[in-house]
Amino acid sequence: MIRNSARLASAIALAMLFSPINHVIAQEQTPTSPTPQPTAPEAKAPVFPAPDPADFTATAPTKDVVxxxxQANLGFDANSMWQVQAIQKTQLPGISKVIVFIGDKTGKQQPYRFAFFTTPDQKHIIVGERIVPFGDHPFAENRSILQERANGPYRGSAGKDLLLVEFADFQCPHCKAAQANMDKLVADFPKARIVFQNDPLVSIHPESLTAAEYATCVAKLAGSTAFFQFASAVFDGQEGLATADGATLTLNSAATKAGLDPAKVSTCAALPETKATVDASSQLSKDLDISAVPTLVINGREVPANAPYETLKKIIEYQARLDGIAQ
Incomplete structure (x- = not known):
């Protein structure tokens, strides 16, 4: 469920759909060689025009950094290819314009032009309406933030070397669908710490806050195992969250299935400190500029948690290699 509007091209390459810049890239057809576009059976990798040295007028960022x-964003897909086409000064001091041509080695995806502006600190880029982490290690800062602040219930390892943080809303149908992926990740990545962070979108899901407060109390009273039993029951009965009365029945039933007294959970859920805990989790999402749920953050790298499972798995394995984590 998207919180903010996002500009996605209809024919954007698969690789970019699962990078942190997926919310902001607008596709423009890249000029290629004048040869007519081959038919699908004869598709070949695109031929990008040679960069013009006159288009490299800025000293930062360097071509190596770009x-x-x-590579950090697209390297998980062996078929991805790109070419840095320009790094230009702008009329604003410290702000450079970068143009990259992106294609697919199989020729099955239409190549496109990706343009962005780097900020003076060279730690961020501006694309459309979003500010995105940039640099040769673009996910490192968000990884540190999550290691410090992602304190929700978790499955898997107590260590945080490979940290997978799911931001979800109990009333969001896409979040319910993503749980199959999350269960598979628990089985396939036993060395990962897989954390659940509440991110209720109250403006469109009125009962999501109450569900998050109940969930917070289940974890507080009985720990992570009980929390995931509760969460599974709530997602299974998600239709019951459509009304306030239905939510009460659904949440009380889920608390019972998790082995808790619903009255105690309800009392805890009404406490101001419980709402403060949920608000802190939502603030973490805002601080990371997460624009949709369900989102899975892999050592600081955002991907849709309901992406095709094999793609998720490939990205996690790739990110672990980038971060020097043995699997």
Missing amino acids: NAFM
Whole structure:
């Protein structure tokens, strides 16, 4: 469920759909060689035009940094290819314009032009309406933030070397669908710490806050195992959250299935400190500029938690290798 509007091209390459810049890239057809576009059976990798040295007028970022940024984002897909086409000064001091051509080695995806502006600190880029982490290690800062502040219930390892943080809303149908992926990740990545962070979108899901407060209390009273039993029951009975009365029945039933007294959970859920805990989790989402649920953050790298499972798995394995984590 998208919180903010996002500009996604209809024919954007699969690789970009699962990078942190997926919310902001607008596709423009990249000029290629004048050869007519081949038919699908004869598709070949695109031929990008040679960069013009006159288009490299800025001293920062360097071409190496831009390539490292692209590698961090797209390197999980062996078929991805790109070319840094320009790094230009702008009329604003310290702000550079970067143009990258992106394609697919199989020729099955239409190549496109990706343009962005780097901020003076060279730690961020501006694309559309979003500010995105940039650099040769673009996810490192968000990874540190999550290691410090992602304190929700978790499954898997107590360590935080491989930290997978799911931001979800109990009333969101896409979040319910993503739980199959999350269960598979628990089985396939036993060395990962897989954390659940409440991110209720109250403006469109009125009962999501109450569900998050109940969930917070279940974890507080009985720990992570009980929390995930409760969460599974709530997602299974998600239709019951459509009304306030239905939510009460659904949440009380889920608390019972998790082995708790619903009255105690309800009393805890009404406490101001419980809402403060949920608000802190939502604030973490805002601080990371997460624009949709369900989102899975893999060592600081945002991907849709309901993406095709094999793609999620490939990205996690790739990010672990980038971060030097043995699997």
